[in-house]
Amino acid sequence: MTISRRQALLGGTLGVGGIALQAQRALAAQGAPAGRGWESTYSGQDAKAEPPGMPGKDYTPVVTPNGVALPFKVVDGVKVFHLWAEEVDHEFAPGLRAKCWGYNGRVHGPTIEAVEGDRVRIYVTNKLSAPTSVHWHGLFVPNGMDGVAGLTQPVIKPKETFKYEFTLRQHGTFMYHSHHDEMTQMALGLMGLIVIHPRRPSADYKVQRDFAMLLSEWNIPAGASRPNPLAMNDFNVLTINAKAFPGTAPLVVKKGDRVRMRFGNLSAMDHHPIHMHGHFFKLVATDGGQIPTSAQWPEATVLVPVGSTRDVELVADAPGDWPVHCHMTHHVMNQMGHRFPNTISMKTGELDQKVRKLVPGYMTMGQDGMGDMADMKMPVPPNSIPMSGGTGQFGTITMGGMFTILKVREKLTSYDADPGWYQHPKGTVASLAETADLSRDGIKV
Ligand SMILES: [Cu+2]
Numbered sequence: 001m002t003i004s005r006r007q008a009l010l011g012g013t014l015g016v017g018g019i020a021l022q023a024q025r026a027l028a029a030q031g032a033p034a035g036r037g038w039e040s041t042y043s044g045q046d047a048k049a050e051p052p053g054m055p056g057k058d059y060t061p062v063v064t065p066n067g068v069a070l071p072f073k074v075v076d077g078v079k080v081f082h083l084w085a086e087e088v089d090h091e092f093a094p095g096l097r098a099k100c101w102g103y104n105g106r107v108h109g110p111t112i113e114a115v116e117g118d119r120v121r122i123y124v125t126n127k128l129s130a131p132t133s134v135h136w137h138g139l140f141v142p143n144g145m146d147g148v149a150g151l152t153q154p155v156i157k158p159k160e161t162f163k164y165e166f167t168l169r170q171h172g173t174f175m176y177h178s179h180h181d182e183m184t185q186m187a188l189g190l191m192g193l194i195v196i197h198p199r200r201p202s203a204d205y206k207v208q209r210d211f212a213m214l215l216s217e218w219n220i221p222a223g224a225s226r227p228n229p230l231a232m233n234d235f236n237v238l239t240i241n242a243k244a245f246p247g248t249a250p251l252v253v254k255k256g257d258r259v260r261m262r263f264g265n266l267s268a269m270d271h272h273p274i275h276m277h278g279h280f281f282k283l284v285a286t287d288g289g290q291i292p293t294s295a296q297w298p299e300a301t302v303l304v305p306v307g308s309t310r311d312v313e314l315v316a317d318a319p320g321d322w323p324v325h326c327h328m329t330h331h332v333m334n335q336m337g338h339r340f341p342n343t344i345s346m347k348t349g350e351l352d353q354k355v356r357k358l359v360p361g362y363m364t365m366g367q368d369g370m371g372d373m374a375d376m377k378m379p380v381p382p383n384s385i386p387m388s389g390g391t392g393q394f395g396t397i398t399m400g401g402m403f404t405i406l407k408v409r410e411k412l413t414s415y416d417a418d419p420g421w422y423q424h425p426k427g428t429v430a431s432l433a434e435t436a437d438l439s440r441d442g443i444k445v
Contacts, residue, residue: 043140047167050199052079053115059197061113062210062262063415065249065404066241070110070192078119078165081112083134085178085190086127092218092237093247093334093400096385099226100242101128101188107242108214109176109192116171116199122164124156131155134164135179136194137266138287138309141166149180171198172285173212173262173309183268187229189242191216191266204293207313208257209415213240215274215304215326215402217267222335222384233269238331238401245332245403246390250418251324253316255410260284261324262311265304272331272402275301277322279406281314301327316408321392321422326402334385334400393421 052074055061061069072079088102103109114120124134133156135147145166149155156162174194178185193212198205217238219231227237240248253259261281265272282296287309304310325332390397409419438445 043169045140045169047169048117049077049119049167050115050117052077052118053197053199055113058115058199059113059201060206060210062111062195062212064111064193064212064241065251066243066247067106067108067212068110070104070112072114072120075121078121079114081120081122082125083109083122083176084125084127085132085134088189090189090242091247092220092239092242093244093385096220096237096244096335096383098218098220098224098383101185101190102242103190103192107189108216109190111193111195111212112176113195113197114168115197116168118168118196120166120168123161124164125161126156126158129158130185131157131180132178132185132190133162133180134176136164136166136174136176137307138170138172138174139166139194140169147176147179155180168196170289171196172287172289173264173311174287175214175264175266175309177266184229186216186266187218187231187268188227189216193262193264195262206258207260209251209253209259209316210262211251211260212262213264214242215240215263215265215267215272216242217270217331220335222381225383231268235268235270236333236335238326238333240402240404244334244385245325245400246397248404250405250407252407252409252412252415252417252419254412254415255317255319255408257316257408258313259316260311260313262309263302263304264309265306267306269306270328270331271303271305272326273301273303273328274324274402275327276314276324276406278318278320278408279314279316279322281312283310284313285309285311316406319408319410319422320424322406322408323399324404324406325399332399332401332403 053059070081070083072081074080083103085101085103086105088100088105088107089097090100090102090107091097100107112122122134126132131149133147133149133153136145144152145164146152147164153162174196175191176194177191191214193214195212217235219228219235220226220237221228237244243249251261263272263274264287280298280300281302282298283302284291284296299312302310302312385400390400407419407422409422412419433443437443
């Protein structure tokens with residue numbers, strides 16, 4: 001029997017076209033999306049609890065550089081957590097401490113980690129002198145568990161303990177933070193990350209390294225002992241997990257590892273374009289959910305807006321020490337980069353001589369930019385850190401703040417130890433051009 005093209009298209013007889021049409025009708029009968037992806041329920045769906053997912057068995061725990069996971073216990077199938085808000089004497093980087101507000105003795109608070117379908121009960125004790133509340137940013141919760149003081153619950157007064165309880169219906173990267181006097185309490189550090197693993201992960205969810213990083217910003221005048229919550233701009237301490245470089249722990253991975261980096265941003269006023277050297281990554285999720293593979297796009301810089309999370313994934317296939325940092329240049333500088341008069345290219349020699357008559361040892365800083373001030377030997381006011389500067393194997397790194405290092409190694413004995421600086425293969429480091437090179441290539445200098 002032969003089937004005409006017309007017959008096949010109409011599906012009037014058995015044929016390829018007919019089967020396709022039947023399949024289409026079957027899909028339509030099941031209520032498949034008409035093309036825009038709307039689903040009948042999102043956050044309003046029923047919550048169905050599943051047995052508590054356990055680390056090592058149901059998920060591989062994330063790494064929170066410079067941080068920890070919040071411990072839990074299981075009581076009658078419910079995961080029970082306890083957060084307490086309190087004042088914390090926090091070190092941002094060697095040389096800079098401030099009295100901040102955090103949870104469980106840490107700034108920021110520990111990472112809450114769980115599995116989709118877990119029933120969680122989170123106690124919050126207020127050990128501060130001010131009332132507070134905790135909001136679960138991005139989570140689908142019953143309205144009364146949303147943690148917005150005044151709107152969905154009374155404030156948690158000093159010395160009180162509140163109980164939050166809900167079932168986790170999503171997976172991804174989320175955040176928690178104070179939702180009372182946010183300007184003050186978040187500026188002082190009351191925030192943390194929530195990581196929820198999928199209950200039934202797809203094959204490509206598995207990674208070797210899974211890092212969780214919370215971005216924030218602070219105004220701490222040099223020498224001050226507390227962050228200033230009134231600041232609206234001029235943030236001078238920019239942090240990853242509340243640490244400014246060189247206080248940030250490196251991200252240690254093995255060559256070929258699949259790596260996930262989860263970024264959350266609870267800064268007061270700034271978005272952070274996080275740039276990674278030597279690699280590209282794919283944007284795979286936001287705090288609104290997973291991005292289908294077909295919609296993921298490759299980037300070398302991911303913008304993490306205030307109040308958002310972004311998950312990226314990469315294959316770390318290039319050995320080396322690669323910066324991972326905010327690309328806003330003032331966000332990779334520490335305290336002292338602000339409020340200096342602009343003296344770049346000024347000849348200040350005579351000025352220095354004059355001032356030295358009054359102030360012995362006076363020296364104008366910044367004629368050649370700020371790099372000279374990065375020298376750790378230059379004195380800085382008590383309880384402050386130089387505006388830039390860690391020290392690398394080739395000298396001063398003129399960056400601070402929201403900066404860390406992805407250390408990709410071919411051989412690694414442990415993920416937990418800093419493997420030191422990358423040993424570059426011979427002939428692969430930029431170096432002083434030799435006369436022979438210049439003459440061969442006709443470069444006149
Ligand atoms: Cu930034």
